[in-house]
Amino acid sequence: MPDITPPPFPDDVPTVPLLVIDYALLRVGDEHEIDRLWKAATELGFWYLKNHGTDAEVDAMLEMGAHTMALPLEEKMKFEQGDGGNSFGYKFAGSNATDATGALDSVEFINVSKDDALAFPVVVHRKYPRTVEERMESAVRPFVRKSMEVNQTLMDTLNDRLGLPPGCLAKLHTPEDHSGSEARCIKKTPASTPEAPDRAAIGAHTDFGSLSFLHNRLGGLQVLPPGTDEWKYVKPMPGHAICNLGDAMAIFSAGILRSNLHRVVPPPKSQASFERWSLVFFTRPGHSVPLAPLTTESPLIAEAAARAPESRYATGSTAGEWFRRRIQNQRIKNRMGPETWMASRGTEHKEAY
Ligand SMILES: O=C(O)CCC(=O)C(=O)O
Numbered sequence: 292m293p294d295i296t297p298p299p300f301p302d303d304v305p306t307v308p309l310l311v312i313d314y315a316l317l318r319v320g321d322e323h324e325i326d327r328l329w330k331a332a333t334e335l336g337f338w339y340l341k342n343h344g345t346d347a348e349v350d351a352m353l354e355m356g357a358h359t360m361a362l363p364l365e366e367k368m369k370f371e372q373g374d375g376g377n378s379f380g381y382k383f384a385g386s387n388a389t390d391a392t393g394a395l396d397s398v399e400f401i402n403v404s405k406d407d408a409l410a411f412p413v414v415v416h417r418k419y420p421r422t423v424e425e426r427m428e429s430a431v432r433p434f435v436r437k438s439m440e441v442n443q444t445l446m447d448t449l450n451d452r453l454g455l456p457p458g459c460l461a462k463l464h465t466p467e468d469h470s471g472s473e474a475r476c477i478k479k480t481p482a483s484t485p486e487a488p489d490r491a492a493i494g495a496h497t498d499f500g501s502l503s504f505l506h507n508r509l510g511g512l513q514v515l516p517p518g519t520d521e522w523k524y525v526k527p528m529p530g531h532a533i534c535n536l537g538d539a540m541a542i543f544s545a546g547i548l549r550s551n552l553h554r555v556v557p558p559p560k561s562q563a564s565f566e567r568w569s570l571v572f573f574t575r576p577g578h579s580v581p582l583a584p585l586t587t588e589s590p591l592i593a594e595a596a597a598r599a600p601e602s603r604y605a606t607g608s609t610a611g612e613w614f615r616r617r618i619q620n621q622r623i624k625n626r627m628g629p630e631t632w633m634a635s636r637g638t639e640h641k642e643a644y
């Protein structure tokens with residue numbers, strides 16, 4: 292029998308020490324824990340979350356992902372997201388650029404819309420492979436509901452620290468409004484010939500929406516800490532989710548909250564020859580929400596916007612348009628040249644890529 296247990300994360304690669312935030316303490320309004328969340332959200336935009344109570348839902352989703360990725364490619368391709376800027380459905384490995392040269396990504400995804408998961412069997416956006424639909428009520432919907440609740444709690448906490456009126460951010464992310472919110476299961480198959488340890492499986496990016504709730508088992512996720520040029524691994528820790536902020540929160544807060552660059556490379560060292568699976572729930576604003584700083588709602592944000600270079604956060608687009616533009620310009624089929632990659636970018640600093 293081959294050894295199917297992957298080796299542990301190596302202890303001789305550079306890692307970023309994320310703060311560990313206790314979800315149970317946040318839920319009871321513990322001020323010290325809220326201070327620590329605020330520090331993580333404003334300085335790096337990434338943190339570990341423990342006591343989130345979602346482990347069983349994560350396992351059920353990874354099982355759904357394994358059944359889905361095991362379908363013949365021809366079957367999966369019937370549900371491909373396409374080149375028009377839609378995210379929901381299947382994404383084949385090699386469909387996206389990972390940088391300005393047009394180097395290809397090496398991960399496949401199954402993305403399930405929050406709207407489709409909540410409304411099932413009613414179809415809001417699209418149909419999914421049978422391996423997904425069969426588990427929509429037993430696995431996908433419970434994971435979506437739990438993740439929405441966790442992200443809502445984090446968002447409400449940040450809302451209050453930003454000096455926004457109670458429930459202000461929540462109103463931009465209601466369960467009813469159609470949005471780009473989605474669950475994503477990601478598979479990276481080990482390369483048949485050894486890959487460079489820094490070859491991007493998913494290119495450097497900031498997340499497109501508001502909050503990402505991520506679960507992975509093997510290494511490979513890397514963060515570029517602000518003010519540095521060395522990518523650092525995020526070490527997966529059992530029972531700990533990885534949370535990060537996306538562009539929408541950076542924009543709403545005029546840069547007070549940080550949407551940090553990250554990427555996925557092959558799992559480090561001896562983990563490289565194993566399949567890498569990860570699972571994310573992305574909370575994104577309703578499609579019609581304008582992406583602009585909430586200056587009239589909070590003096591703190593108004594001050595930050597006044598200090599920021601003019602128009603830095605004035606996107607002139609809705610959340611739906613922002614999402615579509617970023618997805619569409621990553622697709623290799625749409626590539627005209629390096630400018631297509633530039634057109635896929637978010638709020639990150641120009642010098643970082
Ligand atoms: O797989 C991971 O660890 C991260 C995935 C990610 O950054 C994304 O899908 O936006």
Ligand SMILES: [Fe+2]
Nearest residue numbers: 496497498553
């Ligand atoms: Fe990401």
